[in-house]
Amino acid sequence: MARHKKNHTKRRHPSEGMKSAVAYTFASLFSKGLAFITVPIFTRIMSTSEMGTVNLYNSWQAMLTVVATLSLTYGGYMVALKEYQYERDQYESSVLTLTTFTAVIFFAVYSIAPDFWSRLLGLDKSLLVLMLVGFLLLPATEFWLARQRYEYKYKAATLVTIGSALLASAFSIYAVLYLQGSGKAAEGRLYANYIVLYAVAFVLWIYIMVRGRKFVSLRYWKFSLALSIPLIANQFATQILNNSGRVMIGWYVDNSAVGIYGTLSSVSTISAIIWSSINSSFVPFLYRNIDDPEGKKKVKDLSSILLLTYAVICVMITFLAPEVVRIIATNEYMAAIYIMPPISAAIFQNAISNMYANVLLYHKKSSYIMIASICGAILNIVLNIVLIPLFGYQAAAYSMLVAFIFLSYVQMHVSRKLHCSITHTNETVYDDRMIVLIQWVMIALSAVAIPLYDFIVIRYMAVCFLLVASLLLFRKSRSSM
Incomplete structure (x- = not known):
């Protein structure tokens, strides 16, 4: 009888790992589902060309983020959290410094010839600056979420993921409605969306740096780069498979075709x-x-x-x-x-x-x-x-x-x-x-x-x-x- 009661208690109180997995899965599905649910709104208040600009921006960002962050936010980070079990704060701030350094290099390369990069990528210079700011700040969110997931601390992470998705979607819709007919709806949507995400990332960037207070560590950097650099080619190739069609449609056709292709591919x-x-x-x-x-x-x-x-x-x-x-x-x-x-x-x-x-x-x-x-x-x-x-x-x-x-x-x-x-x-x-x-x-x-x-x-x-x-x-x- 006691054994039955004990088992019944276990069933009523799932493990932290199980609750964490459920919470993160729900948060991920919610944010992805919300992105899809808002598509009918945006296709009715934005032109196909404006939708194409958004799709083109997202495609370039997905491909370039892999290189700009040295793939440090992917699988190797979890291995490092286990390796440096008692030095996680220091490790986290150190690798965030490394991604910040690579983001600064990207910004310097862009600054040499902004017109060239604008023509090559098919995006306005203001959008390229927005993307570069993301390379600087967004790794902080990725690092923080990965550590929260690793340590089964799901409550704050779930709140941040869902809250950010809701606010970003709401601000994006408002910005497009406000700028409708001005020719700047695509830029407004992207800025409204990423300002929310960047605000959260900036707070987390400061939090990680203050908590870790270890900005440069060749030991941490060497360990992380040994894990991440082999992943760069694979992740970049994967992003090319998923996004190169949109980018090359932008080159050979126009942004309106990118908008149509990108929107329909999102359905599939x-x-x-x-x-x-x-x-x-x-x-x-x-x-x-x-x-x-x-x-x-x-x-x-x-x-x-x-x-x-x-x-x-x-x-x-x-x-x-x-x-x-x-x-x-x-x-x-x-x-x-x-x-x-x-x-x-x-x-x-x-x-x-x-x-x-x-x-x-x-x-x-x-x-x-x-x-x-x-x-x-x-x-x-x-x-x-x-x-x-x-x-x-x-x-x-x-x-x-x-x-x-x-x-x-x-x-x-x-x-x-x-x-x-x-x-x-x-x-x-x-x-x-x-x-x-x-x-x-x-x-x-x-x-x-x-x-x-x-x-x-x-x-x-x-x-x-x-x-x-x-x-x-x-x-x-x-x-x-």
């Missing part, structure tokens, strides 16, 4: 949030069972079920593209709904890559992930250079699809070869033939959606069938875990 990336949740749940299961003779079969079955479930979700979103676009955008965007199938298919290929990258990470072979990402990014750039001038901005979607298919096959081949070599077996982690079958059926169904956009009844029947199938697959995956 709804499924990426779903995959992030699926993958984060699958990874612990994979690592527990990858070397277990009885668990290997479960890994093969569950991985196929999860990918099949995700494929159904991606296809379902593709079939509903016309309705989704009518909700989030205006008629100006409807002519471009035909780029959603290849974008959705490309995002699914990335899920396959993640599956195989998980195996490489398990065997501590992350350098192979970096090499594959760089090759995929180069292929994407070359295809965009060739195809966008010939076929217009729609070609960027197909370039991304081809690049991600290439990446998925490289990851599959390398991960299979390394796993067999390390384990001295011919047994693969996943059912590769099934995954390839799911991959090409998904691509084919996405292509089928294009001619069916004019046939509402057929599409709705297909969506109902896919919905039932996804629910059945989800139940099966739950029972497998």
